[in-house]
Amino acid sequence: MSQVETASRKGQGQSLLRQPNIIYGLIGLVVGYAIGDWIGGQMASRFDFVAAMDYNDISVYLGYILGTIGYIAGLGFLSYPFARVRGVPPSQEPKTDTGWKRYLGLSVDHKVIGLQYLLGIGVFFFIGGLNAMLIRTELLRPSAPLFSPGQYLTIVGLHGSMMVMMVSSIILGPFGHYLVPIMIGTKRMAFPRMESLSFWLTPLSGLVLLTTMQYGGFPTGWTGYPSLANQADLGMDGYIFAFALIGMAMILNAVNMIATILNHRAPGLTWNRLPIFVWSMLTTSVLMLLGPPMLLAGLLMEALDRTASTTFFLAPSGGSPFLFQNLFWFFGHPEVYILALPGFGIVLEILPVFARKPLWAYRLAVAGLVGVTLLSFMVWQHHLFVSGINSDLRPFYMFTTELISVPTGFIFIVGMGTLWRARIRYTVPMLFALAFFFNFLIGGISGVFLSDVPSDVSLHGSYFVMAHFHYTIMGGLIFAFFGGLYYWLPKMAGVTLNETLAKIHFWTMFVFFNSTFLPLFAVGMLGMPRRVSTYAPKLETLNEWVSISAYLLFCSMLVFLANFVWSLFVARNPAEANPWHSRGIEWQLPTPVPLETYEQVPTILAGPYEYGIPNAQPVIQLGGPATIAGD
Amino acid sequence: MDDRRMLTRIGIVWAVLSVIGILGVIFLLGPHMPPGRESHNASDQTQVNILLSVIMTPIVILVWVVFGYSMLNFRQRGEQIEDGAPIRGNSTIQVGWVSTTATIVLFLAAIGTYELVEIGSTASGAGAAGGQGPTPISVPTDHPLQVQVIAQQWQFTYRYPQYGGIETFSLVLPVNRTVQFNVTSLDVIHSFWAYQLGVKADAVPGANNIAFVRTKETKSFEIRCAELCGLWHGYMSARGEVVSGAKFSAWIQRQQVLNAPAMHYVPPYRKIYFPQPYGRAG
């Protein structure tokens, strides 16, 4: 107790400059970058090809690497490892309590990290959205370019990269880190410092992505294919480095999440009682652990190709561009399920609360999540159906890709079953959860078309694919994200969001999202390839409609932003402890959640979905394992 | 109202809407379904698309009807929070769902595999038009016309090895003929997409990607690059033509005369060309 008091008193009076935080991190970043840049210049600037290009890839990479080290040091992540090297015994850092300053640096409080993630990722989500507006502006007219096509390609690449890289953690970050320890009855994640590191690498990666514009941008889109990547300007190195950072952050996140869920569950929390959201975090983490290493391998090879004159991907010297495609998509396909599974978890978490019914066929839902996880490693060649892979492989991957729609379908039957004979309350989170099912159905069905090779021959690389993944990722994940945000923000931030603005946000977002992306299926089927700034004149009307819808969709996000900023920083109406009357464990705690969450190890007495069950036990018994009831 | 009656109602609504939906797909959407019927392969692909749409329609309608029915009828009435029926699951429905979806998936996979593997003597199937790499599943037996598609940044050129390796800027094909496209690239990955012919094959440097088409109608078609290849990727488009056999011969002869000065310097025909750091790929 007293240790916490001392720590909190320390935290209160500290000036911003006395402890490691983001300001020192940024200074470290700049200093490290300058040193790396200088070393690279010393090493490589006398080579002919470097002089002819006016670019030095080596100094950029060294700059980024040393800059990252400086950034991490400035934030204070190196002090504990160095202390251990000096012989200081291992210790657990106490959480400091108060003030907005704790959000600016290394924090071992998983609740703080959750909120840091929310703001950190949110910023890049909006920047990615801004890029999308620029893309749609260019696509208003088929000729008469507005932007230089090279810059346009960089904006396309930035939009894709920011969205995929940053948004991959949009649920696991804010909600996973904040809620998983609470939901399993523990007061911290397994590795708190590593948890904070995995957060701080994320905005760094976003910053590196933004610097690519300074260096000539990158022309490859978010997939980074060679041989185009070998001949690209310096911005390509920024893309490679940013993606590598995110890959590492993913692996760190995954290790932490899996260790926590496997080892830190409170007594009484059997696998049968685990909230479905925690199941989705566990399965997502398995994907996050096994996919990114392949990505890192591919990116490293690409970096070496660009700096050390290796030829991993250059055909004339014995390499193969196919190799990168396979390495990338071995990660890339699990990546898109990293984006989809948390969405499943959130909507299946929300549905029972507002239907006031148990989650129908709980085990089937878990089987769906696990099945998707396992199968997602066996389907990646469907991105390469017309690339010239061995023709004998195509029937196999077609089969596995179509098979993955079966576990995905489990989520739908579970949703349908949960709503049967329910007592539905149409709150804003529920609206988003229901919209998820509508959108993901369309996205999933379009996926069936793409998985069928004869159909894919015409659809690959067209706007049909674009519409498919926007429906599943944006219509799925982002809608689930907003549902989760409206559901959990009263607990996480202690304030209520304005309900009228929330409903306006939902309806405008739903209508304009569909009006933006539904026509894109038609546009793709009519022959427009992806990542182009010009198109056949007959498609002009459709593209104009889509662009205007996209602007209105962005406006709906601004409505949300206004609501968020107003409610959080201006109106600040305090929320009650359980506004949704939910049985979830997190809702049995007071708002705001106490610093140490659980003073004593709690006991879990029943599952969180026992609505309407006569004589159901309360879900949790706070105050220690006096008796362990049920099993 | 008990479950059986509600499900019967839902079943009837679903059946009616599904029939309307399927008829709509076949008769309203069918004639306009891409990629059209300008080649035999494209026709096959269109048939596959129609079949997929027909199978997907009842599934989508089922989900919509069940969700819609629940959302309309199972609502909380009044301010008091009420609990719903404590149903944990229903093994009949669960087993039924799993087995039905698995069966549909197996059926689709079987059809798709058939379309990929059956190539016949004229390679007019749906899957034959997608790039199959250097060793396609089987080669048609009717001596296809060989056309090499050379993709470079940022234009396609074409070579006809059976006519002395003549290279041209435009793609002209004879009608009612099986054509074998050998697609390759001189620099980065592009993709040769002949939309109305239903052909798409990635052009990879150092690799030969084979796709087939059996032409059917004497019309023109759109060619686009379908893989991001750099600055002018979106502008890398052209129109190709399918003409009668006589017109094709005349055109080839004209090209051989017109392009004779350039052909003097063009390297001999090969399946793959390797670009040198500077200078000619050969």
Place this chain on the structure above:
Amino acid sequence: MGLALSVGLIAWYIVGYVWTLPPTVTISNTPGSANLTLQTVASYGRPPHPDWVSYLVKNEQGQWVHSTVWQVPANSIIHVTVLQYDGASGLRNPFLSQPRGVIGGVMSVNGRLLHVLPDALASHTFTIPDLGVNVPLKGVGDNAPNQCAVTPCTLSQAHVTVKFAFRTGKRGWYRWQCFVPCAAGWIFGNGGPMQTVGWMDGYLKVV
């Protein structure tokens, strides 16, 4: 508040970056014909990229401008003179060694009319794919005296003069590019200036 400011700054930075088409240089406003005079140099010699190869255009006032977006009249004959100051690197696809889409099917190289250029002698091409125009530009010999290194190059320095003419049709934006992989330093030569509007790629704005 700080967050909003930084987002605003980032937004302004992105928009500023993306709006960077080079300025349009008007070649002629009189319909019927126009004279387009270009020069190609081995190194631009100035920031932002002193070592990059580039095209330059002569505007109506007779000054050399570093822009590759040119405005010409529709339905006209454009007479092009290219002052070629760069050395030869050779065509990747020798099929482009024949002038096409030009009036008479010939180009004039230092006064001689040629139907084809040996592919190894090409230094650049001027190609407008949508108009079917393609002209290979002969390179300056490696041991020619008085070679120009840095813009703007003058007529007293070693160069090859290539002249040709083509017709414009409908109004619109037509892209043009060079097809010789001439970007020194990049592997296989198609990076940097070859991929950037304002250097070896551009637009012909036909009005």
